[in-house]
Amino acid sequence: MTISPTIREQVPLADLTTIGLGGTARYLASCTTPDDCRVALEFAREHSLPLMVLGGGSNVIFSDEGYPGLILRMEIPGLDFAESSRMCQVTVGAGENWDDVVTACVARGLGGIECLAGIPGTAGATPIQNVGAYGQEVKDTLDSVNVIERISGKELRLSNTDCKFGYRSSRFKGEDAGRYIVTSVVFRLEQDGHPRIRYPELKDAMTRGDFDSSLTSGEPALNQVRKAVLRIRRSKSMVIDQDDPNCRSVGSFFTNPLLDPAQFDAVRQRWVASGRTETIPAYPSPGGIKIPAAWLVESAGFPKGTRRGKVGISEKHALALVNRGATSSELLAFAEEILAGVEKTFGVRLSIEPLIVSHHNEETRP
Numbered sequence: 272m273t274i275s276p277t278i279r280e281q282v283p284l285a286d287l288t289t290i291g292l293g294g295t296a297r298y299l300a301s302c303t304t305p306d307d308c309r310v311a312l313e314f315a316r317e318h319s320l321p322l323m324v325l326g327g328g329s330n331v332i333f334s335d336e337g338y339p340g341l342i343l344r345m346e347i348p349g350l351d352f353a354e355s356s357r358m359c360q361v362t363v364g365a366g367e368n369w370d371d372v373v374t375a376c377v378a379r380g381l382g383g384i385e386c387l388a389g390i391p392g393t394a395g396a397t398p399i400q401n402v403g404a405y406g407q408e409v410k411d412t413l414d415s416v417n418v419i420e421r422i423s424g425k426e427l428r429l430s431n432t433d434c435k436f437g438y439r440s441s442r443f444k445g446e447d448a449g450r451y452i453v454t455s456v457v458f459r460l461e462q463d464g465h466p467r468i469r470y471p472e473l474k475d476a477m478t479r480g481d482f483d484s485s486l487t488s489g490e491p492a493l494n495q496v497r498k499a500v501l502r503i504r505r506s507k508s509m510v511i512d513q514d515d516p517n518c519r520s521v522g523s524f525f526t527n528p529l530l531d532p533a534q535f536d537a538v539r540q541r542w543v544a545s546g547r548t549e550t551i552p553a554y555p556s557p558g559g560i561k562i563p564a565a566w567l568v569e570s571a572g573f574p575k576g577t578r579r580g581k582v583g584i585s586e587k588h589a590l591a592l593v594n595r596g597a598t599s600s601e602l603l604a605f606a607e608e609i610l611a612g613v614e615k616t617f618g619v620r621l622s623i624e625p626l627i628v629s630h631h632n633e634e635t636r637p
């Protein structure tokens with residue numbers, strides 16, 4: 272009889288993350304069913320170990336010391352389509368590769384997630400920070416999330432409203448961080464979907480028509496958008512490509528700050544007082560005025576391609592910090608230098624997007 276899930280000891284974490292950093296995990300359980308997750312929870316409880324859920328490792332940085340507990344690697348498969356007249360309910364196992372899910376939905380003519388093509392990681396992680404790109408966010412089409420509550424072991428279904436989504440945030444990243452294991456995610460997508468292209472860069476790319484001829488060869492519109500998004504993302508090293516050293520990152524390291532009018536005014540005054548005349552790019556958004564973090568970083572003296580030893584900023588994207596053979600401490604020291612530089616120039620403390628996992632902030636015990 273095989274015991275499921277397999278629990279391995281002393282597993283190198285760098286190989287399980289896109290940025291390739293971190294020491295070893297004391298234990299790792301590869302979970303392909305909700306029951307596996309319960310066994311992993313029980314193992315952690317019995318051995319008084321901290322536990323953390325890991326998907327594709329594209330938004331996590333582990334410390335050089337590694338993780339002293341159990342990593343629950345989410346590998347639950349499944350992709351189920353239930354069609355009704357105009358909509359299709361798509362239930363996705365949390366361990367499915369997100370980009371494959373987008374490709375499969377687009378191939379069936381299901382609209383609503385085509386702009387989210389190329390985002391690395393698993394489907395189960397998409398609600399954690401309400402992933403978004405090119406004018407779409409998962410909250411726009413997410414119906415509900417199936418979870419196991421770690422403390423009780425109970426299976427619950429949380430509605431879209433229950434998830435408390437915001438810009439790159441949700442209850443899973445906020446007040447309830449570490450409380451739930453997402454086992455599947457349910458989307459409601461439009462049948463025979465028509466893309467709604469809101470994002471100016473994508474709109475330009477679609478109208479310029481300077482893409483492969485396949486984009487204008489009568490393919491369904493959703494797939495044209497998916498391909499255009501992938502093409503833009505590739506040009507910024509924002510898809511995973513083993514041959515591109517700029518991809519050894521967690522994507523955007525900082526989120527765009529949302530300021531109230533008084534805070535925005537203070538930023539502007541500081542900028543003008545320093546003798547600069549360029550207009551600060553600012554976009555009214557729900558929750559405040561959004562300033563692109565990339566602009567703040569570059570304007571504070573950290574242009575694309577900046578290097579500090581074996582870490583640096585991507586040559587193609589000002590928000591991606593790249594590991595060029597460094598340690599986590601070196602990367603985090605560089606991140607701190609950027610944070611301090613932006614704060615000194617603009618009086619704004621940027622927020623870090625990925626989860627930084629150290630011995631000191633291990634997730635809650637089950």
Ligand SMILES: Cc1cc2nc3c(=O)[nH]c(=O)nc-3n(C[C@H](O)[C@H](O)[C@H](O)COP(=O)(O)OP(=O)(O)OC[C@H]3O[C@@H](n4cnc5c(N)ncnc54)[C@H](O)[C@@H]3O)c2cc1C
Nearest residue numbers: 324326327328329330392393395396402403404453521522
């Ligand atoms: C090149 C690149 C480009 C990127 N572009 C974008 C982008 O355009 N937009 C965007 O929003 N993000 C982007 N990201 C960030 C990242 O891909 C997303 O946040 C993604 O959803 C993370 O998925 P993951 O499976 O790798 O999660 P992980 O990195 O493994 O985990 C991230 C967090 O989610 C938790 N978690 C993961 N799975 C579960 C689960 N099943 N249950 C409970 N908690 C869970 C983890 O504990 C951790 O806190 C990019 C990253 C890279 C490397």
